[in-house]
Amino acid sequence: MSEAQIEVSRRGGAPDGMAAPVSNRMLMWKRFMRNKIAVVGAVVVVLAFAFAFLGPLIYQTDQVHVQLSAANEAPSANHWLGTDAVGFDQLGRMMVGGQVSLTIGLAAGVLATVIGALWGSVAGYTGGWVDAIMMRIVDSGIAIPALFILLVISAIVSPNSLTMILVIGCLAWLVPSRLVRAETLTLKSRDYVLTLRGIGGGHWRVVSRHIVPNTISTLVVNATFQIADAILLVAYVSYLGMGVQAPATDWGGMLSAGLSAAYSGFWWLIIPPGVAIILVVCAFNAIGDGLRDMFDVKGR
Amino acid sequence: MTSTTLATEAALKIDDLNVAFTAESGTVPAVEGVSLQVAPGEVLALVGESGSGKSTVALTAMGLLPSNAQMTGNVSVAGSTIDVPDGRSLNKIRGRVVSMVFQEPASALNPLKRIGDQIAEVITNHTDVPAREAKARAVTLLDRVGIADPEQRIRDYPFQLSGGQRQRVVIAIAIANDPALLIADEPTTALDVTVQAEILDLLRSLASGTNTAVLLVTHNMGVVADFAERVAVMLKGELVESGQVNDVLLHPQHEYTRRLLKAVPRLRVTTDEPDPENTNTESAVSASEHIALEFENVSVTYGRGRRRFEALKSVSFQLPQSATLGLVGESGSGKSTTGRAAIGLLKPSAGSVRLFNRDLRSLPWRTRRKFQAQIGIVLQDPVASLDPRMSVMDCVAEPLMTHRRLSGTERRQKVASLLDSVHLPAGVIRRFPHELSGGQRQRVSMARALILEPRLLIADEATSALDVSVQASVLSVLTELQQTYGFACLFISHDLAVVQQMSQTVAVMRRGEIVESGPTGSVLVNPEVEYTRELLSAAPVPDPVVQKQRRRTVEVGGSVGQ
Numbered sequence: 001m002s003e004a005q006i007e008v009s010r011r012g013g014a015p016d017g018m019a020a021p022v023s024n025r026m027l028m029w030k031r032f033m034r035n036k037i038a039v040v041g042a043v044v045v046v047l048a049f050a051f052a053f054l055g056p057l058i059y060q061t062d063q064v065h066v067q068l069s070a071a072n073e074a075p076s077a078n079h080w081l082g083t084d085a086v087g088f089d090q091l092g093r094m095m096v097g098g099q100v101s102l103t104i105g106l107a108a109g110v111l112a113t114v115i116g117a118l119w120g121s122v123a124g125y126t127g128g129w130v131d132a133i134m135m136r137i138v139d140s141g142i143a144i145p146a147l148f149i150l151l152v153i154s155a156i157v158s159p160n161s162l163t164m165i166l167v168i169g170c171l172a173w174l175v176p177s178r179l180v181r182a183e184t185l186t187l188k189s190r191d192y193v194l195t196l197r198g199i200g201g202g203h204w205r206v207v208s209r210h211i212v213p214n215t216i217s218t219l220v221v222n223a224t225f226q227i228a229d230a231i232l233l234v235a236y237v238s239y240l241g242m243g244v245q246a247p248a249t250d251w252g253g254m255l256s257a258g259l260s261a262a263y264s265g266f267w268w269l270i271i272p273p274g275v276a277i278i279l280v281v282c283a284f285n286a287i288g289d290g291l292r293d294m295f296d297v298k299g300r
Numbered sequence: 301m302t303s304t305t306l307a308t309e310a311a312l313k314i315d316d317l318n319v320a321f322t323a324e325s326g327t328v329p330a331v332e333g334v335s336l337q338v339a340p341g342e343v344l345a346l347v348g349e350s351g352s353g354k355s356t357v358a359l360t361a362m363g364l365l366p367s368n369a370q371m372t373g374n375v376s377v378a379g380s381t382i383d384v385p386d387g388r389s390l391n392k393i394r395g396r397v398v399s400m401v402f403q404e405p406a407s408a409l410n411p412l413k414r415i416g417d418q419i420a421e422v423i424t425n426h427t428d429v430p431a432r433e434a435k436a437r438a439v440t441l442l443d444r445v446g447i448a449d450p451e452q453r454i455r456d457y458p459f460q461l462s463g464g465q466r467q468r469v470v471i472a473i474a475i476a477n478d479p480a481l482l483i484a485d486e487p488t489t490a491l492d493v494t495v496q497a498e499i500l501d502l503l504r505s506l507a508s509g510t511n512t513a514v515l516l517v518t519h520n521m522g523v524v525a526d527f528a529e530r531v532a533v534m535l536k537g538e539l540v541e542s543g544q545v546n547d548v549l550l551h552p553q554h555e556y557t558r559r560l561l562k563a564v565p566r567l568r569v570t571t572d573e574p575d576p577e578n579t580n581t582e583s584a585v586s587a588s589e590h591i592a593l594e595f596e597n598v599s600v601t602y603g604r605g606r607r608r609f610e611a612l613k614s615v616s617f618q619l620p621q622s623a624t625l626g627l628v629g630e631s632g633s634g635k636s637t638t639g640r641a642a643i644g645l646l647k648p649s650a651g652s653v654r655l656f657n658r659d660l661r662s663l664p665w666r667t668r669r670k671f672q673a674q675i676g677i678v679l680q681d682p683v684a685s686l687d688p689r690m691s692v693m694d695c696v697a698e699p700l701m702t703h704r705r706l707s708g709t710e711r712r713q714k715v716a717s718l719l720d721s722v723h724l725p726a727g728v729i730r731r732f733p734h735e736l737s738g739g740q741r742q743r744v745s746m747a748r749a750l751i752l753e754p755r756l757l758i759a760d761e762a763t764s765a766l767d768v769s770v771q772a773s774v775l776s777v778l779t780e781l782q783q784t785y786g787f788a789c790l791f792i793s794h795d796l797a798v799v800q801q802m803s804q805t806v807a808v809m810r811r812g813e814i815v816e817s818g819p820t821g822s823v824l825v826n827p828e829v830e831y832t833r834e835l836l837s838a839a840p841v842p843d844p845v846v847q848k849q850r851r852r853t854v855e856v857g858g859s860v861g862q
Contacts, residue, residue: 190687191681191684192684192686194640194645194677195677195685195745195749196698196702197645198643198644198675199673199675199677199702199752200668200669200671200672200673200702200703201698201702202702205702209690209698210687
């Protein structure tokens with residue numbers, strides 16, 4: 001048919017001599033790599049995890065036995081970052097504390113995103129009064145400062161890694177739930193969803209095959225910001241003394257402990273955990289920006 | 301006035317224009333070596349399909365190219381050269397010497413400002429007049445573009461006006477400073493046909509009355525025949541043919557122009573013309589006794605209380621098996637609501653929708669799904685119809701997955717055979733929607749709709765977003781498949797010519813009601829209802845001679861009452 005031959009390609013589409021399907025993934029990868037700060041962020045995060053989880057294999061220290069005779073020592077060949085108030089090696093302590101900070105941050109951020117995605121997609125897809133009630137719950141949740149609730153809960157139950165993850169995860173899902181709901185509202189009236197409903201496709205199929213996959217990009221971007229927020233939140237709480245309890249610690253707790261020695265000039269107790277928190281939080285935020293560029297498909 | 305000096309030179313002169321865009325994937329040429337001229341008072345139509353570069357030419361004349369465009373060549377408007385891509389000097393020209401009417405009036409106006417202020421703004425931008433005088437001129441302009449009660453309407457906000465009225469306001473803004481050149485980029489594409497006819501009348505009278513040159517960018521050959529004096533045809537960024545409208549439209553020289561004109565669906569306006577396209581007519585209707593879809597006094601209402609709105613009012617029709625019913629009407633007439641009610645996505649507030657002699661909504665869930673598997677659906681928007689994250693294979697196979705039919709390999713074969721029957725190359729099976737053109741996507745939608753071998757196909761403006769040549773190929777595929785599979789088809793469209801070509805019976809809708817229905821041959825040729833007659837006479841045909849004649853009879857007929 002001759003008419004088909006004059007079908008002019010639309011800008012962006014490539015009917016003849018089409019590029020391979022991989023090309024899209026390649027383009028996304030290129031877009032991420034173009035954001036230099038995001039690449040730096042990714043490197044920092046990888047290094048932070050390697051430091052916290054692989055570091056102890058190379059740089060072995062005793063983080064169990066208190067050694068008061070060696071307290072508050074300045075950095076030396078034996079203790080690269082000195083020792084803290086009860087004689088733990090500060091560099092080794094950074095690794096142990098990093099494990100807690102990063103684990104809680106990662107797990108709580110992911111948990112918050114998952115809860116938020118479920119809540120938001122159910123509210124947006126169901127609509128009507130169910131949606132109204134669910135979103136009012138979110139509104140009231142956002143009205144109460146998370147730090148306040150966190151402190152109250154920490155005062156009631158004894159805080160450890162698991163409870164911290166659960167508590168932060170159950171507090172931080174509010175923002176992603178709003179994002180996902182907004183996305184779901186536009187997705188559920190797309191033509192492909194209507195078509196599927198019209199030929200007898202069920203709700204489960206619509207949500208699992210069309211709505212969730214299409215919100216993934218929003219979710220992944222938001223999850224990185226959630227992780228950064230969670231790491232900060234753990235640091236706040238621990239700084240206020242309500243975090244994981246000794247002998248376990250995290251970067252926020254180390255900062256808090258070191259601060260009492262600030263006037264004694266023990267800088268090695270304050271600067272390393274502070275810098276670590278700032279670096280990792282900034283790195284996660286940068287990755288989020290990069291992912292946002294990567295998924296930005298306005299041109300399509 | 302400067303118009304006397306301007307009259308001696310061309311209103312728009314484009315010399316060897318080249319424009320290329322830098323994109324992520326490299327440099328894409330959009331316009332290559334285009335030269336054209338528009339004399340004062342002349343209407344030149346620039347036609348071509350999407351991606352042909354016609355809009356880029358228009359934007360260049362306004363100096364509105366985006367920053368990623370590189371341009372060479374010479375463009376001058378009424379003697380002033382347009383070459384600085386972001387020059388401030390252009391602001392002196394824009395709105396005064398050259399102005400533009402855009403496609404979508406809703407987004408061309410500021411929703412938060414009164415229309416009078418928006419018109420006055422263009423006047424005070426270029427001339428040093430007191431605000432009161434600018435306002436007075438705005439009233440005159442509104443009067444000139446045919447808005448009744450201009451002193452009152454000047455205080456209105458855009459949302460208080462209809463689409464046609466908004467486009468009149470946009471035109472008023474464009475002509476506020478008596479420009480030498482008016483660029484109209486698809487000025488009637490977003491409007492209904494009856495409104496389109498009014499707007500074209502307005503533009504025509506303005507152009508002939510003020511010696512303003514008009515560059516009309518359009519894909520609609522009917523509009524060209526109705527309005528333009530000269531025509532220039534573009535293909536892939538190049539000008540392939542130009543000349544007087546009568547010459548180009550009646551005796552096209554270039555092969556592309558010929559193909560393009562052949563692809564335009566033509567409305568038959570008399571009974572004596574034979575009907576070459578529609579092969580399966582009356583016999584098919586009488587032979588089938590089975591009714592695929594039946595509406596019995598169906599009403600659909602949206603909202604409740606004071607905001608209650610009746611989208612359908614007691615609509616009744618029957619669609620026999622393997623026949624095609626065309627549903628025509630303007631926007632808001634309830635065509636799409638009818639389509640949605642037919643597949644059970646909307647619950648009628650009164651009456652019954654019977655699909656294959658069963659009321660779908662009263663069936664238990666399991667049986668209902670079985671009946672839904674016998675429906676195929678193709679919707680308008682080629683972009684929104686396919687999930688961007690699914691490959692063509694997954695898109696087309698989805699109905700099979702939904703109804704758990706066939707095994708993996710069988711499914712693959714079935715999808716491949718369907719893609720073949722909609723004339724898509726086998727390679728597309730692994731592609732993603734964004735890698736396909738609009739026509740290809742729409743054919744993927746069609747393959748998906750037909751994979752369950754449905755007994756009823758609902759096509760809601762299935763080809764309206766496509767270029768004419770693509771539309772022609774998609775329609776011929778649809779006709780071919782209907783002959784193979786013998787499904788009934790509810791063909792919803794605003795394009796009378798397409799409906800005439802596709803369907804044996806037709807129902808004309810207006811404000812939620814069917815105002816006239818019957819065999820296509822009689823309803824769309826010898827209509828009995830005034831509204832159908834209006835619709836038919838408003839749709840321009842791509843033959844300048846016939847169109848001029850029709851326009852005359854409408855004008856005469858309007859006063860005599862015919």
